[in-house]
Amino acid sequence: MKMLAEDIRNGSFKTSYLLFGEEAYLRNQYKNRLKNALSDPSDTMNFSRFEGKGILPAEIISLADTLPFFAERRLILIEDSGFFKNKCDELADYLPTMPDTTCLLFVETEVDKRNRLYKAVQKYGRVTEFQVQDERTLMKWILSTLKKENRQITETTLRTFLEHTGTDMENISMELDKLLSYTLGRDVITSEDVNAICTMQTTGQIFEMIRAIAEKNQKKALELYYDLLALKEPPMRILFLIARQFNQLLLVKSLAAKGLDKNAIASRAQIAPFVAGRCMAQARSFTLTQLEAAVRDCVESEEAVKTGAVSDILSVELLIVKYSQKLPQ
Secondary structure, rough: OOOHHHHHHHOOOEEEEEEOOOOOHHHHHHHHHHHHHOOOOOOOOEEEEEOOOOHHHHHHHHHHHOOOOOOEOOOOOOOOEOOOOOOOOOHHHHHHHHHOOOOEEEOOOOOOOOOOHHHHHHHHEEEEOOOOOOOOHHHHHHHHHHHHOOOOOHHHHHHHHHHHOOHHHHHHHHHHHHHHHHOOOOOEOOOHHHHHHOOOOOOHHHHHHHHHHHHOOOOHHHHHHHHHHOOOOOOHHHHHHHHHHHHHEEEEEHHHHHHOOOHHHHHHOOOHHEEEHHHHHHOOOOOOOHHHHHHHHHHHHHHHHOOOOOOHHHHHHHHHHHHOOOOOO
């Protein structure tokens, strides 16, 4: 991102760019920044946009070979083309000879780094991957936004906010707007404000459900399940997320048992450090044997639904009841 920002700041551009990665918010932000820097927003003669599968490479090449009309360059924006997942040898062969009066801006969610076009853009242009941001980066970004609005927030409240929103920056931005509107006229944002106005993401509710299960709070665990059903969340997706959470806890607990710290666990488990910290705390409520059994039971619950032995709603309910019931004294 640093090199991309420098290109925009210096006005020194490559003839091709590829923006890709999981973090859609940053990807779109830089797409718009590049678009506005490379072409006049009012210039429709020298800007073209293609989106989706079925784009003809020959059409792009023909357009790219056309000189810009009373402008420095022609910009062609290509989004979600699939060119970087499937073969597109025509464009890969064309990039080295493309006139410097044209810029191709590719924006994709997923790419195959072995792809010829990917390697061509990497050699002749600039490739930028937008990954999910770590906890520290997200917190700095949120704090800078709040500072502009002359608002204050404690670290505890900020972590509560992130527990609600997850790490998706687009969702964080929307929830932050809601929070700022809700607390209009006040300087300090509290955890009560966050709980009152911010929507808990499904993954966050699953985390809370597992916490309730660990605490043997069956009533709360089932209430969270019924809330998700009321929000039209499919039972099998809920089961998948429960299984994923138990798998994550099993991995985190196994790594912690080997003496790894939070950052090392986050790296190995491919999760944000603050998520790793939460998982480490939650995993302490279970033994390795219990987590292994829970993962097996999730698989068996899915199989029971597929074979028609039990309904999807009931299968998840039985799983929650089994693991949240208090053991006899």
